[in-house]
Amino acid sequence: MVIRQISRRRFLQTGLCGLAAGAGLSLPLMLEPLPARALTHIRPPGALDAHAFDAACIRCGLCVEACPYDTLRLFDFDGSTQGGTPYFIAREVPCEMCPDIPCLQACPTGALDPGLDEINDATMGVAALSHPGLCNSYVGNSFCDRCVRACPLQGQAITLVIGPTPMGGLFTPVVDPDVCTGCGKCEHDCIAPSAAIRVVPRHV
Numbered sequence: 001m002v003i004r005q006i007s008r009r010r011f012l013q014t015g016l017c018g019l020a021a022g023a024g025l026s027l028p029l030m031l032e033p034l035p036a037r038a039l040t041h042i043r044p045p046g047a048l049d050a051h052a053f054d055a056a057c058i059r060c061g062l063c064v065e066a067c068p069y070d071t072l073r074l075f076d077f078d079g080s081t082q083g084g085t086p087y088f089i090a091r092e093v094p095c096e097m098c099p100d101i102p103c104l105q106a107c108p109t110g111a112l113d114p115g116l117d118e119i120n121d122a123t124m125g126v127a128a129l130s131h132p133g134l135c136n137s138y139v140g141n142s143f144c145d146r147c148v149r150a151c152p153l154q155g156q157a158i159t160l161v162i163g164p165t166p167m168g169g170l171f172t173p174v175v176d177p178d179v180c181t182g183c184g185k186c187e188h189d190c191i192a193p194s195a196a197i198r199v200v201p202r203h204v
C-alpha cells in the first residue's frame with residue numbers, strides 16, 4: 001500500500017480538483033445536466049473521441065467477444081447514435097487492463113485506436129473520490145484502502161494520502177488524473193454500498 005503525507009491545503013486541492021481536470025471537463029461543464037449513462041458507461045481502451053468513435057464503429061461486437069473478462073457490452077439499438085456500440089460499467093465489471101488489449105486487437109475499423117500499444121496509456125475515464133462522505137477512511141469510521149489496493153497502477157494512479165479531512169478522517173484516496181486509465185477497478189472494489197470513488201468516462 002502506498003501512503004503519502006501532504007499538507008492539508010494540498011490535500012484539499014488534489015481531492016477536489018482531480019475529477020474535473022482528469023476528465024477534461026471545465027467546472028461549468030460539469031455542472032451541466034448530463035444523461036445518466038454519460039456518467040457511468042465507459043468505452044473500451046483506445047476508443048476514439050465520441051463523434052469519431054460513433055462514426056468509426058460498425059457495431060460488429062467483435063471487441064465484446066474478444067474480452068476475456070466479459071467486461072464489455074453493447075448499447076441497445078435504440079435509435080440513438082450510441083446504439084450497438086460497446087461500453088462497460090465499472091461498478092459491475094471493470095476493465096482488467098489486459099496487456100495485449102484483445103478488445104482493441106479485434107476491432108476491424110480503428111474505432112479502438114491500434115496506436116494504443118500500452119494499456120497503461122489508456123484513457124477510458126478518470127477516477128475521483130466523488131462521494132467522500134461514503135468513504136470510511138475519509139469520514140474516520142475505519143481504515144480502508146481497498147480502492148488503492150485494487151488499482152493496477154497502485155502508487156502511481158492512486159495513493160492514500162494521510163492528513164486530517166473535513167469529515168473527521170485521516171486518510172484520503174487521491175487519484176492522479178494524468179496516470180489513471182479509468183479501468184474502474186477502484187470503483188468496483190470500494191466497500192461502500194454505493195461507491196465513494198467513481199470513474200467518469202472520457203469518451204461517451
Ligand code: SF4
Nearest residue numbers: 067095096097098103
Ligand atoms: S483490456 Fe481486456 S478486460 Fe479491458 S475491455 Fe479490453 S479485453 Fe476487456
Ligand code: SF4
Nearest residue numbers: 057058060061063107
Ligand atoms: S470491434 Fe470496433 S467496430 Fe466492432 S463494435 Fe467494437 S469498437 Fe465497434
Ligand code: SF4
Nearest residue numbers: 151180181183184186
Ligand atoms: S480507475 Fe481506479 S483502479 Fe483504474 S487506474 Fe484509475 S485509480 Fe487505478
